[in-house]
Amino acid sequence: MFRIEHAPRPVAFLLLAFDTTGREMGRLPSRYNYLADCIEHGYSFTGKVIASSLDPFVSVIIDVTPHEPAS
Numbered sequence: 001m002f003r004i005e006h007a008p009r010p011v012a013f014l015l016l017a018f019d020t021t022g023r024e025m026g027r028l029p030s031r032y033n034y035l036a037d038c039i040e041h042g043y044s045f046t047g048k049v050i051a052s053s054l055d056p057f058v059s060v061i062i063d064v065t066p067h068e069p070a071s
Contacts, residue, residue, distance in 0.1 A: 001019075001020050001046060001048055002017045002019050002020070002025055002046065002048070002062070003017070003018050003044065003046050004017050004018075004035065004039070004044075004047075004064070005018065005039070006036060006039060007027075013033070013036065015027065015032060015033065015039075016028070025060065026060060041069065042068075042069025042070070043066055043067060044066075044067045045064050045065065045066055046064075046065050047062050047063050047064040047065050048062065048063055049061070049062055050062065
């Protein structure tokens with residue numbers, strides 16, 4: 001399980017995935033930057049890793065679940 005958040009300032013435009021212990025797993029590709037606007041509007045995102053690879057480069061495939069803002 002992981003969660004997605006803005007990176008700490010001064011690079012808050014980056015989106016990061018964190019595991020359940022709070023350790024950074026990595027950055028999301030820029031094609032997912034639209035999620036930043038959703039986060040600003042109260043949505044949150046969690047998910048799970050469904051595949052990973054070390055060859056020819058490190059990559060992780062994730063399954064993301066959106067959560068609506070709390071009322």
